[in-house]
Amino acid sequence: MYLSRVEVDTNNRAKIKDLTHLGAYHNWVEQSFPDEIAANQRTRHLWRIDQLGGKKYLLVLSENQPDKERLEHYGVAGTAMVKSYDQFLDRIQTGQVFQFRLVANPTYAVTKAGETKHQIFPHVTVEQQRGWLMKKADKNGFAIVTNPAVDTDDGIFSPLAFDIVDRQYQILHRNKNKSGRQVKLSQVTFEGLLQVTDADVFRNALTHGIGREKAFGMGMMTVIPEG
Known part of the structure:
Protein backbone atom coordinates (compact mmCIF):
# COMPACT_ATOMS: atom_id res chain seq x y z
CA MET A 1 0.00 0.00 0.00
CA PHE A 88 3.33 1.15 9.32
CA LEU A 89 0.42 -1.23 8.82
CA ASP A 90 2.53 -4.24 9.80
CA ARG A 91 3.53 -2.60 13.10
CA ILE A 92 -0.05 -2.06 14.29
CA GLN A 93 -0.82 -4.17 17.35
CA THR A 94 -3.92 -4.84 19.40
CA GLY A 95 -4.00 -2.49 22.38
CA GLN A 96 -2.23 0.42 20.69
CA VAL A 97 -3.71 3.90 21.09
CA PHE A 98 -3.79 6.26 18.10
CA GLN A 99 -4.93 9.74 17.26
CA PHE A 100 -7.30 9.41 14.32
CA ARG A 101 -8.93 11.50 11.62
CA LEU A 102 -11.83 10.10 9.61
CA VAL A 103 -13.84 11.78 6.86
CA ALA A 104 -17.01 9.75 6.40
CA ASN A 105 -20.59 9.62 5.12
CA PRO A 106 -22.70 8.52 8.11
CA THR A 107 -25.92 6.91 6.86
CA TYR A 108 -28.61 4.41 7.79
CA ALA A 109 -30.86 2.11 5.76
CA VAL A 110 -34.66 1.90 5.85
CA THR A 111 -36.63 -0.99 4.35
CA LYS A 112 -40.34 -0.37 3.89
CA ALA A 113 -42.83 -3.08 4.77
CA GLY A 114 -43.36 -5.55 1.94
CA GLU A 115 -40.26 -4.38 0.05
CA THR A 116 -36.84 -5.98 -0.31
CA LYS A 117 -34.88 -2.93 -1.41
CA HIS A 118 -33.82 -0.38 1.16
CA GLN A 119 -33.34 3.36 1.03
CA ILE A 120 -30.25 5.10 2.35
CA PHE A 121 -30.57 8.27 4.42
CA PRO A 122 -27.89 10.47 6.01
CA HIS A 123 -27.59 10.89 9.75
CA VAL A 124 -28.16 14.60 10.28
CA THR A 125 -27.66 15.37 13.97
CA VAL A 126 -24.35 15.38 15.84
CA GLU A 127 -25.71 12.77 18.24
CA GLN A 128 -26.69 10.46 15.37
CA GLN A 129 -23.35 10.90 13.65
CA ARG A 130 -21.40 10.20 16.84
CA GLY A 131 -23.52 7.11 17.42
CA TRP A 132 -22.81 5.93 13.88
CA LEU A 133 -19.06 6.03 14.53
CA MET A 134 -19.44 4.14 17.80
CA LYS A 135 -21.26 1.32 15.98
CA LYS A 136 -18.69 1.29 13.18
CA ALA A 137 -15.86 1.09 15.73
CA ASP A 138 -17.11 -2.22 17.08
CA LYS A 139 -17.15 -3.71 13.58
CA ASN A 140 -13.78 -2.31 12.49
CA GLY A 141 -11.40 -3.46 15.17
CA PHE A 142 -11.19 -0.41 17.43
CA ALA A 143 -12.84 1.33 20.37
CA ILE A 144 -13.10 5.03 21.07
CA VAL A 145 -10.91 5.92 24.05
CA THR A 146 -12.70 7.19 27.13
CA ASN A 147 -11.24 10.11 29.05
CA PRO A 148 -10.71 9.76 32.82
CA ALA A 149 -13.82 10.59 34.79
CA VAL A 150 -14.09 14.23 35.78
CA ASP A 151 -16.28 16.07 38.25
CA THR A 152 -19.07 18.27 36.97
CA ASP A 153 -22.03 20.03 38.54
CA ASP A 154 -24.17 17.07 37.51
CA GLY A 155 -21.86 14.41 38.89
CA ILE A 156 -19.12 12.26 37.43
CA PHE A 157 -19.05 11.38 33.74
CA SER A 158 -16.58 9.77 31.33
CA PRO A 159 -16.67 11.61 28.00
CA LEU A 160 -15.48 9.85 24.88
CA ALA A 161 -12.25 11.24 23.46
CA PHE A 162 -13.43 12.18 19.98
CA ASP A 163 -15.30 15.00 18.33
CA ILE A 164 -16.86 16.13 15.09
CA VAL A 165 -14.69 18.93 13.72
CA ASP A 166 -16.51 19.57 10.45
CA ARG A 167 -19.94 18.86 8.95
CA GLN A 168 -21.03 19.81 5.45
CA TYR A 169 -22.75 18.65 2.29
CA GLN A 170 -20.65 18.02 -0.81
CA ILE A 171 -21.91 18.15 -4.39
CA LEU A 172 -21.62 15.11 -6.66
CA HIS A 173 -22.71 14.76 -10.27
CA ARG A 174 -23.21 11.06 -10.91
CA ASN A 175 -22.79 10.03 -14.55
CA LYS A 176 -25.25 7.19 -13.98
CA ASN A 177 -27.86 9.45 -12.45
CA LYS A 178 -30.62 9.18 -15.07
CA SER A 179 -32.39 12.27 -13.80
CA GLY A 180 -29.26 14.33 -14.38
CA ARG A 181 -29.66 16.03 -11.02
CA GLN A 182 -26.81 16.74 -8.66
CA VAL A 183 -26.57 14.74 -5.46
CA LYS A 184 -25.61 16.14 -2.06
CA LEU A 185 -23.55 13.83 0.13
CA SER A 186 -23.25 14.37 3.87
CA GLN A 187 -19.57 14.62 4.85
CA VAL A 188 -18.51 14.50 8.48
CA THR A 189 -14.95 14.78 9.84
CA PHE A 190 -14.20 12.98 13.10
CA GLU A 191 -11.04 13.39 15.18
CA GLY A 192 -9.99 11.85 18.48
CA LEU A 193 -8.36 8.88 20.19
CA LEU A 194 -8.97 5.20 19.56
CA GLN A 195 -7.59 1.93 20.82
CA VAL A 196 -7.06 -1.07 18.56
CA THR A 197 -9.13 -4.07 19.68
CA ASP A 198 -8.33 -6.37 16.74
CA ALA A 199 -5.22 -5.50 14.72
CA ASP A 200 -6.15 -7.51 11.61
CA VAL A 201 -9.67 -6.11 11.42
CA PHE A 202 -8.37 -2.59 12.06
CA ARG A 203 -5.78 -2.87 9.27
CA ASN A 204 -8.58 -3.92 6.93
CA ALA A 205 -10.59 -0.84 7.96
CA LEU A 206 -7.62 1.45 7.25
CA THR A 207 -7.02 -0.02 3.79
CA HIS A 208 -10.64 -0.57 2.71
CA GLY A 209 -12.32 2.43 4.33
CA ILE A 210 -15.30 2.85 6.64
CA GLY A 211 -18.86 3.54 5.53
CA ARG A 212 -20.29 4.46 2.14
CA GLU A 213 -19.17 6.60 -0.84
CA LYS A 214 -15.51 5.59 -0.62
CA ALA A 215 -14.93 6.45 -4.26
CA PHE A 216 -15.96 10.04 -3.55
CA GLY A 217 -13.68 11.13 -0.74
CA MET A 218 -15.36 9.35 2.17
CA GLY A 219 -14.28 6.55 4.48
CA MET A 220 -10.55 7.17 4.73
CA MET A 221 -9.14 7.02 8.25
CA THR A 222 -5.56 7.98 9.08
CA VAL A 223 -3.89 7.42 12.43
CA ILE A 224 -0.71 8.41 14.27
CA PRO A 225 0.56 6.87 17.52
CA GLU A 226 -0.56 8.71 20.64
CA GLY A 227 2.32 10.20 22.61
Whole structure:
Protein backbone atom coordinates (compact mmCIF):
# COMPACT_ATOMS: atom_id res chain seq x y z
CA MET A 1 0.00 0.00 0.00
CA TYR A 2 1.07 3.59 -0.67
CA LEU A 3 0.07 6.83 1.04
CA SER A 4 0.34 9.90 -1.18
CA ARG A 5 -0.24 13.61 -0.68
CA VAL A 6 -0.23 16.67 -2.90
CA GLU A 7 -1.09 20.30 -2.20
CA VAL A 8 -4.05 21.50 -4.25
CA ASP A 9 -3.11 24.62 -6.23
CA THR A 10 -5.94 26.79 -4.89
CA ASN A 11 -4.17 29.98 -6.00
CA ASN A 12 -4.42 28.98 -9.66
CA ARG A 13 -8.11 29.28 -10.46
CA ALA A 14 -7.61 28.54 -14.14
CA LYS A 15 -5.86 25.31 -13.22
CA ILE A 16 -8.48 24.02 -10.79
CA LYS A 17 -11.63 25.39 -12.44
CA ASP A 18 -12.87 21.83 -13.02
CA LEU A 19 -12.76 20.87 -9.33
CA THR A 20 -16.32 21.91 -8.58
CA HIS A 21 -17.69 18.61 -7.25
CA LEU A 22 -16.62 15.26 -5.80
CA GLY A 23 -16.77 13.49 -9.16
CA ALA A 24 -14.04 15.78 -10.51
CA TYR A 25 -11.76 14.91 -7.60
CA HIS A 26 -12.56 11.22 -8.12
CA ASN A 27 -11.53 11.53 -11.76
CA TRP A 28 -8.27 13.28 -10.74
CA VAL A 29 -7.44 10.38 -8.44
CA GLU A 30 -8.27 7.74 -11.05
CA GLN A 31 -6.25 9.48 -13.76
CA SER A 32 -3.23 9.41 -11.44
CA PHE A 33 -2.91 5.67 -12.10
CA PRO A 34 -2.33 5.47 -15.89
CA ASP A 35 -0.83 1.96 -15.73
CA GLU A 36 -4.03 0.63 -14.18
CA ILE A 37 -6.10 2.38 -16.83
CA ALA A 38 -3.95 0.92 -19.62
CA ALA A 39 -4.21 -2.58 -18.16
CA ASN A 40 -7.93 -2.18 -17.43
CA GLN A 41 -7.22 -3.40 -13.91
CA ARG A 42 -8.46 -0.81 -11.47
CA THR A 43 -7.65 -1.24 -7.78
CA ARG A 44 -9.22 0.52 -4.80
CA HIS A 45 -8.21 4.11 -4.13
CA LEU A 46 -9.23 5.79 -0.90
CA TRP A 47 -8.88 9.56 -0.86
CA ARG A 48 -9.95 12.68 0.95
CA ILE A 49 -9.30 16.41 1.07
CA ASP A 50 -7.59 17.85 4.16
CA GLN A 51 -7.20 21.48 5.23
CA LEU A 52 -3.92 21.97 7.10
CA GLY A 53 -2.20 25.24 7.97
CA GLY A 54 -4.35 27.21 5.55
CA LYS A 55 -3.51 24.86 2.67
CA LYS A 56 -5.62 22.25 0.92
CA TYR A 57 -4.27 18.74 0.32
CA LEU A 58 -5.39 15.68 -1.59
CA LEU A 59 -4.54 12.51 0.33
CA VAL A 60 -4.64 9.13 -1.44
CA LEU A 61 -4.24 5.54 -0.19
CA SER A 62 -3.66 2.99 -2.94
CA GLU A 63 -2.33 -0.49 -3.68
CA ASN A 64 -0.08 0.84 -6.45
CA GLN A 65 2.07 3.94 -6.70
CA PRO A 66 0.42 6.88 -8.47
CA ASP A 67 2.15 8.75 -11.26
CA LYS A 68 3.52 11.87 -9.56
CA GLU A 69 3.10 14.04 -12.65
CA ARG A 70 -0.57 13.05 -12.94
CA LEU A 71 -1.02 13.48 -9.19
CA GLU A 72 0.17 17.09 -9.53
CA HIS A 73 -2.24 17.83 -12.39
CA TYR A 74 -4.30 20.12 -10.14
CA GLY A 75 -1.59 20.42 -7.51
CA VAL A 76 1.32 22.67 -6.71
CA ALA A 77 4.37 21.55 -8.68
CA GLY A 78 6.87 19.64 -6.58
CA THR A 79 4.52 18.94 -3.66
CA ALA A 80 3.54 15.36 -4.53
CA MET A 81 4.82 12.88 -1.95
CA VAL A 82 4.47 9.08 -2.14
CA LYS A 83 5.57 6.69 0.58
CA SER A 84 5.10 3.01 1.38
CA TYR A 85 2.41 2.37 3.99
CA ASP A 86 3.07 -1.33 4.51
CA GLN A 87 5.64 -1.08 7.31
CA PHE A 88 3.33 1.15 9.32
CA LEU A 89 0.42 -1.23 8.82
CA ASP A 90 2.53 -4.24 9.80
CA ARG A 91 3.53 -2.60 13.10
CA ILE A 92 -0.05 -2.06 14.29
CA GLN A 93 -0.82 -4.17 17.35
CA THR A 94 -3.92 -4.84 19.40
CA GLY A 95 -4.00 -2.49 22.38
CA GLN A 96 -2.23 0.42 20.69
CA VAL A 97 -3.71 3.90 21.09
CA PHE A 98 -3.79 6.26 18.10
CA GLN A 99 -4.93 9.74 17.26
CA PHE A 100 -7.30 9.41 14.32
CA ARG A 101 -8.93 11.50 11.62
CA LEU A 102 -11.83 10.10 9.61
CA VAL A 103 -13.84 11.78 6.86
CA ALA A 104 -17.01 9.75 6.40
CA ASN A 105 -20.59 9.62 5.12
CA PRO A 106 -22.70 8.52 8.11
CA THR A 107 -25.92 6.91 6.86
CA TYR A 108 -28.61 4.41 7.79
CA ALA A 109 -30.86 2.11 5.76
CA VAL A 110 -34.66 1.90 5.85
CA THR A 111 -36.63 -0.99 4.35
CA LYS A 112 -40.34 -0.37 3.89
CA ALA A 113 -42.83 -3.08 4.77
CA GLY A 114 -43.36 -5.55 1.94
CA GLU A 115 -40.26 -4.38 0.05
CA THR A 116 -36.84 -5.98 -0.31
CA LYS A 117 -34.88 -2.93 -1.41
CA HIS A 118 -33.82 -0.38 1.16
CA GLN A 119 -33.34 3.36 1.03
CA ILE A 120 -30.25 5.10 2.35
CA PHE A 121 -30.57 8.27 4.42
CA PRO A 122 -27.89 10.47 6.01
CA HIS A 123 -27.59 10.89 9.75
CA VAL A 124 -28.16 14.60 10.28
CA THR A 125 -27.66 15.37 13.97
CA VAL A 126 -24.35 15.38 15.84
CA GLU A 127 -25.71 12.77 18.24
CA GLN A 128 -26.69 10.46 15.37
CA GLN A 129 -23.35 10.90 13.65
CA ARG A 130 -21.40 10.20 16.84
CA GLY A 131 -23.52 7.11 17.42
CA TRP A 132 -22.81 5.93 13.88
CA LEU A 133 -19.06 6.03 14.53
CA MET A 134 -19.44 4.14 17.80
CA LYS A 135 -21.26 1.32 15.98
CA LYS A 136 -18.69 1.29 13.18
CA ALA A 137 -15.86 1.09 15.73
CA ASP A 138 -17.11 -2.22 17.08
CA LYS A 139 -17.15 -3.71 13.58
CA ASN A 140 -13.78 -2.31 12.49
CA GLY A 141 -11.40 -3.46 15.17
CA PHE A 142 -11.19 -0.41 17.43
CA ALA A 143 -12.84 1.33 20.37
CA ILE A 144 -13.10 5.03 21.07
CA VAL A 145 -10.91 5.92 24.05
CA THR A 146 -12.70 7.19 27.13
CA ASN A 147 -11.24 10.11 29.05
CA PRO A 148 -10.71 9.76 32.82
CA ALA A 149 -13.82 10.59 34.79
CA VAL A 150 -14.09 14.23 35.78
CA ASP A 151 -16.28 16.07 38.25
CA THR A 152 -19.07 18.27 36.97
CA ASP A 153 -22.03 20.03 38.54
CA ASP A 154 -24.17 17.07 37.51
CA GLY A 155 -21.86 14.41 38.89
CA ILE A 156 -19.12 12.26 37.43
CA PHE A 157 -19.05 11.38 33.74
CA SER A 158 -16.58 9.77 31.33
CA PRO A 159 -16.67 11.61 28.00
CA LEU A 160 -15.48 9.85 24.88
CA ALA A 161 -12.25 11.24 23.46
CA PHE A 162 -13.43 12.18 19.98
CA ASP A 163 -15.30 15.00 18.33
CA ILE A 164 -16.86 16.13 15.09
CA VAL A 165 -14.69 18.93 13.72
CA ASP A 166 -16.51 19.57 10.45
CA ARG A 167 -19.94 18.86 8.95
CA GLN A 168 -21.03 19.81 5.45
CA TYR A 169 -22.75 18.65 2.29
CA GLN A 170 -20.65 18.02 -0.81
CA ILE A 171 -21.91 18.15 -4.39
CA LEU A 172 -21.62 15.11 -6.66
CA HIS A 173 -22.71 14.76 -10.27
CA ARG A 174 -23.21 11.06 -10.91
CA ASN A 175 -22.79 10.03 -14.55
CA LYS A 176 -25.25 7.19 -13.98
CA ASN A 177 -27.86 9.45 -12.45
CA LYS A 178 -30.62 9.18 -15.07
CA SER A 179 -32.39 12.27 -13.80
CA GLY A 180 -29.26 14.33 -14.38
CA ARG A 181 -29.66 16.03 -11.02
CA GLN A 182 -26.81 16.74 -8.66
CA VAL A 183 -26.57 14.74 -5.46
CA LYS A 184 -25.61 16.14 -2.06
CA LEU A 185 -23.55 13.83 0.13
CA SER A 186 -23.25 14.37 3.87
CA GLN A 187 -19.57 14.62 4.85
CA VAL A 188 -18.51 14.50 8.48
CA THR A 189 -14.95 14.78 9.84
CA PHE A 190 -14.20 12.98 13.10
CA GLU A 191 -11.04 13.39 15.18
CA GLY A 192 -9.99 11.85 18.48
CA LEU A 193 -8.36 8.88 20.19
CA LEU A 194 -8.97 5.20 19.56
CA GLN A 195 -7.59 1.93 20.82
CA VAL A 196 -7.06 -1.07 18.56
CA THR A 197 -9.13 -4.07 19.68
CA ASP A 198 -8.33 -6.37 16.74
CA ALA A 199 -5.22 -5.50 14.72
CA ASP A 200 -6.15 -7.51 11.61
CA VAL A 201 -9.67 -6.11 11.42
CA PHE A 202 -8.37 -2.59 12.06
CA ARG A 203 -5.78 -2.87 9.27
CA ASN A 204 -8.58 -3.92 6.93
CA ALA A 205 -10.59 -0.84 7.96
CA LEU A 206 -7.62 1.45 7.25
CA THR A 207 -7.02 -0.02 3.79
CA HIS A 208 -10.64 -0.57 2.71
CA GLY A 209 -12.32 2.43 4.33
CA ILE A 210 -15.30 2.85 6.64
CA GLY A 211 -18.86 3.54 5.53
CA ARG A 212 -20.29 4.46 2.14
CA GLU A 213 -19.17 6.60 -0.84
CA LYS A 214 -15.51 5.59 -0.62
CA ALA A 215 -14.93 6.45 -4.26
CA PHE A 216 -15.96 10.04 -3.55
CA GLY A 217 -13.68 11.13 -0.74
CA MET A 218 -15.36 9.35 2.17
CA GLY A 219 -14.28 6.55 4.48
CA MET A 220 -10.55 7.17 4.73
CA MET A 221 -9.14 7.02 8.25
CA THR A 222 -5.56 7.98 9.08
CA VAL A 223 -3.89 7.42 12.43
CA ILE A 224 -0.71 8.41 14.27
CA PRO A 225 0.56 6.87 17.52
CA GLU A 226 -0.56 8.71 20.64
CA GLY A 227 2.32 10.20 22.61
